[in-house]
Amino acid sequence: MKAKFFILVVLVCQNSIAQFTNTEVVAKIKTETVNNMISVIGTATNTTEVYKSLKYTMSVFRTDTNNNISKSNQEGRFTLEANENKELSKGTLSIEESSKTVILLLIYEENVIVGKDRLVFNEKNSQELKKTEESLGDGIELKGIVVEETKTKPGRDFYEFFYKSYTLNQINGSKVVGVFEKLNFGRSTIIQVKIEDNIVHEFIGKPDLEYLEQMSRIAIRKVYKHFKDLKKQKKDIFQY
Numbered sequence: 001m002k003a004k005f006f007i008l009v010v011l012v013c014q015n016s017i018a019q020f021t022n023t024e025v026v027a028k029i030k031t032e033t034v035n036n037m038i039s040v041i042g043t044a045t046n047t048t049e050v051y052k053s054l055k056y057t058m059s060v061f062r063t064d065t066n067n068n069i070s071k072s073n074q075e076g077r078f079t080l081e082a083n084e085n086k087e088l089s090k091g092t093l094s095i096e097e098s099s100k101t102v103i104l105l106l107i108y109e110e111n112v113i114v115g116k117d118r119l120v121f122n123e124k125n126s127q128e129l130k131k132t133e134e135s136l137g138d139g140i141e142l143k144g145i146v147v148e149e150t151k152t153k154p155g156r157d158f159y160e161f162f163y164k165s166y167t168l169n170q171i172n173g174s175k176v177v178g179v180f181e182k183l184n185f186g187r188s189t190i191i192q193v194k195i196e197d198n199i200v201h202e203f204i205g206k207p208d209l210e211y212l213e214q215m216s217r218i219a220i221r222k223v224y225k226h227f228k229d230l231k232k233q234k235k236d237i238f239q240y
Helices: 002-020 126-134 153-168 209-239
Strands: 025-034 037-046 052-063 069-080 085-093 100-109 112-121 146-149 177-183 189-195 198-204
Touching (some): 025 052, 025 100, 037 052, 037 069, 037 100, 037 112, 069 085, 085 100, 146 153, 153 177, 153 189, 198 209
Parallel strands (some): 025 112, 146 177
Antiparallel strands (some): 052 069, 052 100, 177 189
C-alpha cells in the first residue's frame, strides 16, 4: 500500500511540473535566415493578468566532430506587464554543417524555470530526436544543460571547474543543472549547485582555486548520484 502511494505522488509531481512550464510565461525562440546567417531572437509572453518580474538565460551550445562543447550565454532581468510580449535577446549565428548547435532559452521566476524553448541545428539523428521530443509533454528535451548565475570571480571560477568536469564525465543529465551564488553575511557568498529546485551541494565561496576545484569534484559526484537515483526511481516505477 505504501509503495502504491509513493508512485502516485511521484507521477502527480511530474505532471504538475510539466503543467507549470510555458503556461503563465511562454518562452519562444524566433529565427530568420539572412545571407547564410541565422538571426535569433528570444522572446517572452506573459499570458496572465499579473505583473511579472523575471530573468532569462539564452545559451548557445556547439558540439564539433570531436565532441568538444563550447558555450556562450546572454542573460538578464526583465519585467512583463499583463499579457505583454517582449524581445529579450537578439543575435546572429553562423551554422556550420559539421557542428551540432543547440539554442536554449530559459525563463526563471524566483529561480524556478517557468518558460523554456530549444532549437537544434545539424542534429545527426533528427528522426530519433523528433520521436523523443514528441514523447514529452511540452515537446522539449533538456539534456546535459548547465546554467550559471554567479556574482563573483570565485563563483565563476567554480562554475568553470564544474562545467568542465560535467562535460568530461559526459553526465548528460535529463534535467537542467544550475550553479547559483547568493550573498551571505559580510562579504562572503554561498555557492549552490541545484537540479531543478533541489540543492545538491552548497558551500561558502572562497578565492582559493584549489578549494573551488575540490568543491567541484564533490559537487560532480553528488550530481552524478542524483541522476543515477532518478534513473533507478524511474526504472522501479516502470517495473511496477
